[in-house]
Amino acid sequence: MEKNIKLDLYKLAKTLIESKINENKLAIASLKESVGSESKSTAGDKHETGRAMMHIEQEKVMRQLANNQKLMALLDRVDPELVNKNIQLGTLVITNDIRFYIIGGLGQLELHGKNYLLVSFQSDLVQAFKGKKEGDLVQFKDKSYAIEQLL
Incomplete structure (x- = not known):
């Protein structure tokens, strides 16, 4: 039974990370669109501050996306059906x-x-x-x- 739990946990982790990656991608697309519409504005200093804040947020989300993609690559290296007899990735x-x-x-x-x-x-x-x-x-x-x- 516990072996099935391990496979279920693996699938749940993979789904969770896929969801986070999709959220990151949507957030990046939304921020890019916002930066584009801000560029068309002519509000002076306020406009520049808004753009800078959006760029900072975009960089933050891009870092999150990169981390989530690394985590997915790590998951892809794990065989959830392998029974480990020592402490290692996938145990x-x-x-x-x-x-x-x-x-x-x-x-x-x-x-x-x-x-x-x-x-x-x-x-x-x-x-x-x-x-x-x-x-x-x-x-x-x-x-x-x-x-x-x-x-």
Whole structure:
């Protein structure tokens, strides 16, 4: 059953990132259109300030898009059906207290009535678990976690 959870989490993460990429692209198109219509205005200093603010926002959204595209490329390297016996990208870690999927920093998701953290490989949480295997105890932020399963 947990193996199916891993595939479901993968699909959910992929859908979430695709959605973010689409939102970024729509926002960029909208901002470009706004900058274009601002260019036709002749409001002087106020006009220049508005354009500058739109360019800043456009750059911010473009950075978000680039980050989301990198995350998608990372996801594309993961085989969600592979069962991992060590902590690495694509591992689903089940402990006595938390469940986390090392796929990218997407936050917490609920699936089939259980909460899962989708975390990046570079996160402090994953670093604390590196080198551990099923049955090991891990200390992280004044708490002890027993690794019940790695998938």
